[in-house]
Amino acid sequence: MFRDAALIAGKDLRIEARSRVATNQIAPFALLVLILFAFALDPDRGILTRATAGLFWVTVLFCTLLAVQRAFSIESADGNRDALRLTALDPAGIFLGKAAAIALELLGLEVLLLLGVVVLYDASLDSAGLLILTALAATAGLASAGTLYGVLAAGLRVRETLLPLLLLPVVAPVLIGSTRAFEAALSGSPSDGWPWVGLLSVFALVYLALGLVAFGPLLEES
Amino acid sequence: MMDQQAETTISAASVTTTGTKATRALGIVCLAGTALLVFLGLIGTPEDEVQRDTVRILYIHAPAAWVAYLAFGVTALASVFYLWKRTRSLTWDRIAGASAEIGVLFTAITLATGMIWGHLSWGVYWTWDARLTTTALLFVLFLGYLALRRMPADPHVRAKRAAILGIIAFIDVPIVHQSVEWWRTLHQDATVLRRDLQVQIEGTMLFTLFLGFVVFTLIYAWLLLHRTRIAVMEDALDEHGLELALEERRAEGVPDGAPEGLATT
Numbered sequence: 451m452f453r454d455a456a457l458i459a460g461k462d463l464r465i466e467a468r469s470r471v472a473t474n475q476i477a478p479f480a481l482l483v484l485i486l487f488a489f490a491l492d493p494d495r496g497i498l499t500r501a502t503a504g505l506f507w508v509t510v511l512f513c514t515l516l517a518v519q520r521a522f523s524i525e526s527a528d529g530n531r532d533a534l535r536l537t538a539l540d541p542a543g544i545f546l547g548k549a550a551a552i553a554l555e556l557l558g559l560e561v562l563l564l565l566g567v568v569v570l571y572d573a574s575l576d577s578a579g580l581l582i583l584t585a586l587a588a589t590a591g592l593a594s595a596g597t598l599y600g601v602l603a604a605g606l607r608v609r610e611t612l613l614p615l616l617l618l619p620v621v622a623p624v625l626i627g628s629t630r631a632f633e634a635a636l637s638g639s640p641s642d643g644w645p646w647v648g649l650l651s652v653f654a655l656v657y658l659a660l661g662l663v664a665f666g667p668l669l670e671e672s
Numbered sequence: 673m674m675d676q677q678a679e680t681t682i683s684a685a686s687v688t689t690t691g692t693k694a695t696r697a698l699g700i701v702c703l704a705g706t707a708l709l710v711f712l713g714l715i716g717t718p719e720d721e722v723q724r725d726t727v728r729i730l731y732i733h734a735p736a737a738w739v740a741y742l743a744f745g746v747t748a749l750a751s752v753f754y755l756w757k758r759t760r761s762l763t764w765d766r767i768a769g770a771s772a773e774i775g776v777l778f779t780a781i782t783l784a785t786g787m788i789w790g791h792l793s794w795g796v797y798w799t800w801d802a803r804l805t806t807t808a809l810l811f812v813l814f815l816g817y818l819a820l821r822r823m824p825a826d827p828h829v830r831a832k833r834a835a836i837l838g839i840i841a842f843i844d845v846p847i848v849h850q851s852v853e854w855w856r857t858l859h860q861d862a863t864v865l866r867r868d869l870q871v872q873i874e875g876t877m878l879f880t881l882f883l884g885f886v887v888f889t890l891i892y893a894w895l896l897l898h899r900t901r902i903a904v905m906e907d908a909l910d911e912h913g914l915e916l917a918l919e920e921r922r923a924e925g926v927p928d929g930a931p932e933g934l935a936t937t
Contacts, residue, residue, distance in 0.1 A: 598840070602833055606823045616816040616837070619809050620844050623851035630855065645854065653847055660843070664836050667755075 451546065454539040458547025463554060465524055472555050476516050480559055483509045484566045498571045503632035506567055507625050510592070513559055514621075515614055517552050518596040522604045531605065534669070541666030545597055549661065553593035560585050577640040580631060584643065587650035588628035594657040595621055601668045623653055690901040698894050705887035712880040726792040731880050733785040735888035736778045737807070743775030743892060744814065748842035751835035762907070763900075765831035768838055769821050770899035772814050774892060779811045802853040809848050813841045827907065 466472045487505045491497045498505070525531050534544065564581075567573045575581060599617045603609040627646040634643030691699075713731040750768035753759045786804065787797040798804065821834050 602820070602837060606820075606825060608823070612816075612819055612823070615812075615819055619812040619816065620840070622809055623844075623847050626851045626855045649847075649851055649854070656843065656847065660840060664840075667832060668836065 451540045451543040454543025455546035455550060457539065458544050459550040459554070460547075462521060462524070462548060462551035466520075466551070466555065471520060472517070472559075476513055476520070476555075477559060477562055479516065480509050480513050480563055481566055483512060484563065484570055488570060493571070499573070502567050502571045502573045503629045503636055505571075506563055506632060507588070507628045509563060510556065510560060510588075510628075511618065511621065511625060514552075514556060514592045514596050515617065517555050518600040518617070519610065519613060521548055521552055521597070522600045522609075526604065531669070541669050542662040544669065545594075545601075545661045545665035548600075549590075549593040549597040549658075552596055553589050556589045556593060557585065560589065573636055575636075576638055577635040577643075580635040580640040580643045580647070583647050584628055584631040584635070584650065587647055587654055588624050591624045591650055591654035591657055592621060594654060594661050595624075598657060598661040598664060601665060624650060627653070690898045690905070695894060695897050698890065698897075702887065702891050702894050705883065705890060709880065709883055709887050712876065712883065717876045717880050726789055727877075729785050729789045729792075731884045733782060733789060734881060735884035736781040736785065738885055739888045739892045740775050740778040740782055740807075740810075742889070743771045743778060743896075744810070744842060744845075746771040746896075747775060747814075747817075747838045751838035754831060754835045755839075762827060762831060765827075765834065766900045766903035766907075767896070768835065769818075770896055770903060772817055772821075772838065773899060774895050776811065776814050776818060778888075778892075779807060779814070783807060783811060800856065802849070802856045805852045805856075806845070806849045809852075810845060813844065817841055 484505070487501075487509075488498060491501065525534060564573075564575065568575060596617060599613060599620065603613045603616060606612060627650045631643035631646035631650070634640055634646075709731065713728050717728070717731075719725050719727065747768045750764045750771065754761070754764035754768065783804075786807075790799065791797045817834065817837050820837055821830065823830060825833075
């Protein structure tokens with residue numbers, strides 16, 4: 451299963467590395483959103499500093515949508531979905547691989563965004579341990595829920611509009627948890643953040659388990 | 673796969689109306705119960721000492737919330753039955769879909785009556801209370817579920833995806849609830865608008881509230897039966913519609929004088 455996962459993740463990341471959609475479109479989009487928030491929330495009045503954690507994770511959520519859509523649009527062309535089934539790879543492995551690829555893309559993006567909020571919103575990165583663990587747990591949750599919902603909406607005619615409606619309410623706990631944990635880390639009181647890391651980990655584990663079980667049946671039909 | 677499609681066709685032929693004697697009787701009971709509930713709720717019960725007349729909204733609000741949770745529970749359960757190979761049947765899928773629709777309707781009623789009540793007793797329509805926020809998210813979650821059900825696709829493909837989504841949405845509810853609960857308690861002190869307006873419920877008021885639960889549950893059953901049967905008829909129409917259209921076209925194509933003989937084949 452893990453070998454299959456590594457194969458799929460390698461394939462997806464190689465496609466991203468060569469097509470440069472993630473670096474040339476999704477990353478600039480994320481930075482653009484940061485700038486748009488600054489326009490909307492007048493940076494001089496301290497609102498941006500107080501809202502940094504929330505804005506950061508809302509941006510990550512939007513980018514998750516893009517990454518998930520991208521991950522499944524590369525499978526929809528040329529009957530790739532059938533090809534994927536014909537490879538006889540373990541469906542659970544395919545799920546893990548796709549989720550891992552999305553998670554790695556998102557982690558890269560989060561590093562970029564962190565630099566962005568330090569430069570643009572004047573955030574200071576104390577308590578790095580909490581920040582890193584929160585980001586890891588939240589990203590694992592986002593990637594596994596995103597992959598599961600991606601395949602659920604894949605192959606349907608209006609999936610571009612359906613996916614946000616399905617995915618965003620489900621990942622609301624991730625947004626709440628990661629924002630609170632980041633707030634605690636950024637404001638210098640990291641002990642408030644740890645329960646949230648626990649919640650994020652539970653979310654990630656639940657969706658990993660659901661994905662491992664449900665991905666096979668969802669991939670079979672279509 | 674095949675026998676399930678056959679099953680659809682057979683039930684399609686037999687169902688021509690969504691009502692039966694039993695549902696008509698149930699409907700009459702529902703109407704009578706609603707009338708009694710309206711009478712008791714508006715006239716028969718005294719007003720609350722603290723909340724005055726606003727307490728009357730609760731006779732609708734609480735039962736509606738109960739039915740919403742019941743409906744989503746039924747959706748999840750029916751989804752499990754659909755996914756379990758030994759009980760796989762489109763009937764479970766239809767029940768799940770019908771129940772989710774009713775659940776969304778009653779969640780909307782819960783939110784609307786809650787907001788009216790909140791505006792009267794708290795002064796604001798909305799507060800980011802844990803229970804309110806969870807209910808709002810539940811509403812959106814199942815709106816998504818209904819949106820997925822509307823997608824044009826093979827019935828069994830759609831049914832399987834909808835069933836998985838229905839179960840996931842149901843599993844998500846406790847996580848959402850936990851996160852929102854913490855969000856409100858850890859982040860800041862509960863707002864001024866706390867629910868310490870303890871309602872002392874006694875006598876006719878308790879009976880009215882209890883009646884509300886019973887009546888709303890009966891209405892749920894009535895709606896579920898009819899909505900499921902409508903789904904059966906819709907599927908039957910989908911299957912027979914093509915045949916009917918073909919026959920009509922064939923009849924048109926035959927020159928005058930001989931349509932009967934061909935159209936009946």
